[in-house]
Amino acid sequence: MKIAITLLGLLRKHRRTTTSIIYALIAATSYSIAFLLRFALLRDGTARFLWSLILLVVIRVGFALVTRLGIGSWRYVGIRDLFRLTLATTAGSILFFAMTWWVPGVPHVPRFIIVLEWLLTGNLTATVWVTYRYIFEWQTHREHRFEGTKRVLLVGAGMAGQMLVREMARVPTGHTPVGFVDDDSMKRGTLIHGVEVVGSVDDLARIAEEHEVEQIFIAIPSAEPAQLRRIIELCENLDIGFKLLPGIREVIEGDARLNQLREVRLEDLLGRNPIELELPELSTDVEGQTVLITGAAGSIGSELARQVALHAPSKLILVDQAETPLYYIDLELGKNHPDLDVEARLIDVTDCTRLDEVFKLHRPSRVFHAAAYKHVPMMEGHPLAAVHNNVLGTWLVAKAAGEHGTKRFILVSTDKAVCPANVMGAT
Structure with a gap:
C-alpha cells in the first residue's frame, strides 16, 4: 500500500509527463485496433503501420499539450473537459488525414482507419477519465466514512x-x-x-x-x-x-x-428583504457608545444587534452561549458593517466570573439584556432551568452592569410577565 501511495505521489508530481505517456498509449492502442480490423494481422505490411503510428502518437500528444489536456485534474472531469477532448482528437485526426493523404513520402492510411481510431481514442480517453474519477470518489468515501449517515x-x-x-x-x-x-x-x-x-x-x-x-x-x-x-x-x-x-x-x-x-x-x-428601520432616537442613544447585547444570537437579540449596528456604536459586544448562531451573526455583521468593531463572546449569563471579565474589560455604557428561555411548554417542564437562566442570569447581568458603570440597562421582557399564568412569564 505504501509503495502504491508513493508511486501515485510521484506520478502526480510529474502530471504532464505521465498524462502524455497515457495519451500516447491510448492513441497507439486505438490505432492498432483500427489497423488490425482493416488489415488482418498486419498482412499489408508493418512498415506503413509503424511509421504512421509514430506520426499519429506525436500528433495526439502535441494536441493534448496544446489543448491542456495534460494538466486537467481527472478527479473533477466534466463537460468542458469532454469538449476539449473532442476538439483535440478531431483536430488531430484532420491533421493526420491531411499528412497521410497529401504529404509526399508519408505512408497512406485509409480513411476507415482514421475515423475508427478517432472514435476509439476519444472513447478510451473518456473511459480512463471516468474510471479514475469513480475510483477516487469511491476511495474518498471509503477513507472518510461517517458514522450514522x-x-x-x-x-x-x-x-x-x-x-x-x-x-x-x-x-x-x-x-x-x-x-x-x-x-x-x-x-x-x-x-x-x-x-x-x-x-x-x-x-x-x-x-x-x-x-x-x-x-x-x-x-x-x-x-x-x-x-x-x-x-x-x-x-x-x-x-x-x-x-x-x-x-x-x-x-x-x-x-x-x-x-x-x-x-x-x-x-x-x-419574498423581499426585511425593512431596515433607522430610528433617530436609537441613533442618538447608541452612536459612539460601547453597546453589549446578551442573547445576541437569538431571534430578538440578533435583530437588536442588526439595528444597533446601523447606528454607529463605537463597539458592539455580542454575548451568547449558542456557538453556531453567534458565529453566524458575527459573520453577518462583519460583512455588512466592515468598519464596525464587533466582538463575539461565548458566555453563559449565569457565569458570573466571565460576565465580570467582559464588563470590566469593555465597560459598556449601554446593555440590552435579551438572554432568556422563552418557550412556554418547555419552561413548564423545566422550571428550575427557567429560574436559573431567566432570574439568576438577569440579576447577574444587571449586577455586573451596575458595578462597572453602565449608564443604561434595557431588559427585553414579555407580555406574559403581566399577571403571569406560567413559569416562563413568572421568571
Whole structure:
C-alpha cells in the first residue's frame, strides 16, 4: 500500500509527463485496433503501420499539450473537459488525414482507419477519465466514512438540486441522497447523478416514510414565497428536520454547496428583504457608545444587534452561549458593517466570573439584556432551568452592569410577565 501511495505521489508530481505517456498509449492502442480490423494481422505490411503510428502518437500528444489536456485534474472531469477532448482528437485526426493523404513520402492510411481510431481514442480517453474519477470518489468515501449517515430527500430536481447531489457523491458529507421530489411531471422517474425523481411535492409525506428519510433539503432558490410556504407547511407536518438553499446567485455561478443550506428565515417567506428601520432616537442613544447585547444570537437579540449596528456604536459586544448562531451573526455583521468593531463572546449569563471579565474589560455604557428561555411548554417542564437562566442570569447581568458603570440597562421582557399564568412569564 505504501509503495502504491508513493508511486501515485510521484506520478502526480510529474502530471504532464505521465498524462502524455497515457495519451500516447491510448492513441497507439486505438490505432492498432483500427489497423488490425482493416488489415488482418498486419498482412499489408508493418512498415506503413509503424511509421504512421509514430506520426499519429506525436500528433495526439502535441494536441493534448496544446489543448491542456495534460494538466486537467481527472478527479473533477466534466463537460468542458469532454469538449476539449473532442476538439483535440478531431483536430488531430484532420491533421493526420491531411499528412497521410497529401504529404509526399508519408505512408497512406485509409480513411476507415482514421475515423475508427478517432472514435476509439476519444472513447478510451473518456473511459480512463471516468474510471479514475469513480475510483477516487469511491476511495474518498471509503477513507472518510461517517458514522450514522443521514438519508436525505431533496425538494427540487433542478440545477441547485443536482449540484447538491453531485457534491454528496464527490466527497463524504454525512448525507446520502435517496431521491428527489419535483412538481414537473416530465422529470418523474428520471435519474439525476444516479438519484431518482420519485414523486411530486404533494407526495412528500408518503415518500419520506417509504424511503426512511431523516432530513429534507429544499433546493429551489428561485421559488416564489407562496410556493415556498406550501413546501415548508408540508415539511413541518413531518417529524423531520429540513433546511433551505437560499441563493440563486450561487446556483447560477455553479457554486451551490451543502454548507450554504440553512434554516428558513422570515425574509424567505416574505419574498423581499426585511425593512431596515433607522430610528433617530436609537441613533442618538447608541452612536459612539460601547453597546453589549446578551442573547445576541437569538431571534430578538440578533435583530437588536442588526439595528444597533446601523447606528454607529463605537463597539458592539455580542454575548451568547449558542456557538453556531453567534458565529453566524458575527459573520453577518462583519460583512455588512466592515468598519464596525464587533466582538463575539461565548458566555453563559449565569457565569458570573466571565460576565465580570467582559464588563470590566469593555465597560459598556449601554446593555440590552435579551438572554432568556422563552418557550412556554418547555419552561413548564423545566422550571428550575427557567429560574436559573431567566432570574439568576438577569440579576447577574444587571449586577455586573451596575458595578462597572453602565449608564443604561434595557431588559427585553414579555407580555406574559403581566399577571403571569406560567413559569416562563413568572421568571
